[in-house]
Amino acid sequence: EPEVTQTPSHQVTQMGQEVILRCVPISNHLYFYWYRQILGQKVEFLVSFYNNEISEKSEIFDDQFSVERPDGSNFTLKIRSTKLEDSAMYFCASQGTSITDTQYFGPGTRLTVL
Amino acid sequence: AQSVTQLDSQVPVFEEAPVELRCNYSSSVSVYLFWYVQYPNQGLQLLLKYTSAATLVKGINGFEAEFNKSQTSFHLRKPSVHISDTAEYFCAVIPLGGGADGLTFGKGTHLIIQP
Numbered sequence: 001e002p003e004v005t006q007t008p009s010h011q012v013t014q015m016g017q018e019v020i021l022r023c024v025p026i027s028n029h030l031y032f033y034w035y036r037q038i039l040g041q042k043v044e045f046l047v048s049f050y051n052n053e054i055s056e057k058s059e060i061f062d063d064q065f066s067v068e069r070p071d072g073s074n075f076t077l078k079i080r081s082t083k084l085e086d087s088a089m090y091f092c093a094s095q096g097t098s099i100t101d102t103q104y105f106g107p108g109t110r111l112t113v114l
Numbered sequence: 115a116q117s118v119t120q121l122d123s124q125v126p127v128f129e130e131a132p133v134e135l136r137c138n139y140s141s142s143v144s145v146y147l148f149w150y151v152q153y154p155n156q157g158l159q160l161l162l163k164y165t166s167a168a169t170l171v172k173g174i175n176g177f178e179a180e181f182n183k184s185q186t187s188f189h190l191r192k193p194s195v196h197i198s199d200t201a202e203y204f205c206a207v208i209p210l211g212g213g214a215d216g217l218t219f220g221k222g223t224h225l226i227i228q229p
Contacts (some may be wrong), residue, residue, distance in 0.1 A: 003156070007155075009142055031214075033216050035217075035219075037214065041121070041221065042204075042219045042220060042221040042222065043158070043204060043206075043217075043219040043222075044219070045215060045216030045217065045218070046216075047216070048214045050214070055214035056215050056216070058212040058215075068146075078191070082198050091157060092156065093158075093216075099214065100146070100165070100211070101218060102148075102160055102163060103216075105150070105157045105159070107155075107156055107157035108157050109158035
C-alpha cells in the first residue's frame with residue numbers, strides 16, 4: 001500500500017539555524033499539508049499546498065516558514081531561523097485528487113531545537 | 115471555525131474489556147469526522163471516517179464510531195480491546211466541502227490496555 005514518507009525521523013539543530021524537513025507524498029496525490037504537534041499538545045494545521053502554491057496557512061505559519069515542491073515528488077518545509085518553540089513533531093499529509101478525500105499522514109519528523 | 119474536544123487524556127482499560135473514547139465537536143457548518151490512531155513512534159493512521167452516510171461507521175481493527183448530530187458527538191468504541199490497541203487516538207473534523215484549512219484535531223486520548 002502506498003504511504004507517505006518523511007525524512008529525517010529526528011533532527012536536532014541549534015537555535016537560529018535553518019532546517020528543511022522532507023516529505024514524499026503518495027504519488028498521484030494533489031493536495032499536501034504540514035501539521036505540527038508540540039509535545040503534550042494537539043496536532044495543529046500549518047499549511048496546505050495545491051497546484052504548486054499555498055492554499056491556506058495558519059497563524060503559526062509565519063515568515064520563518066516556507067514550503068516547496070521542488071521536483072514533483074518531494075514536498076519540503078523550511079524553517080529559516082529556528083526558535084526553541086519550534087521544537088515539535090512535524091507531520092506531512094497528502095490527499096488524493098479531491099479536497100474531500102482522506103488525508104494520509106507520514107510518520108513525522110521530530111525536530112529538537114537547542 | 116471548528117473545534118474538537120476529547121475530554122479524556124488517558125483511558126486505562128483491562129484487556130478484553132469494552133472501551134469508549136469520547137469526542138465532541140463544535141462547528142457552524144456540517145463536517146466530516148475522523149478518528150486517527152498513533153502507535154508508539156509511528157505516524158497517524160486513519161481508523162475510520164464519517165462522511166454523512168450511515169451514522170454508525172465501522173473502521174479497522176474492530177473499532178466503530180457513532181455520529182450523533184444532536185449531541186455533536188462522535189464517540190469511538192470497541193467491544194473487546196487487545197494489548198496491541200495501546201496507542202494515542204485522535205478525533206478530527208473538516209468542513210463538509212473539504213477545507214484547505216486542514217483537519218482540526220482534538221488533544222488526543224491515550225488508551226492504555228492493562229493485562
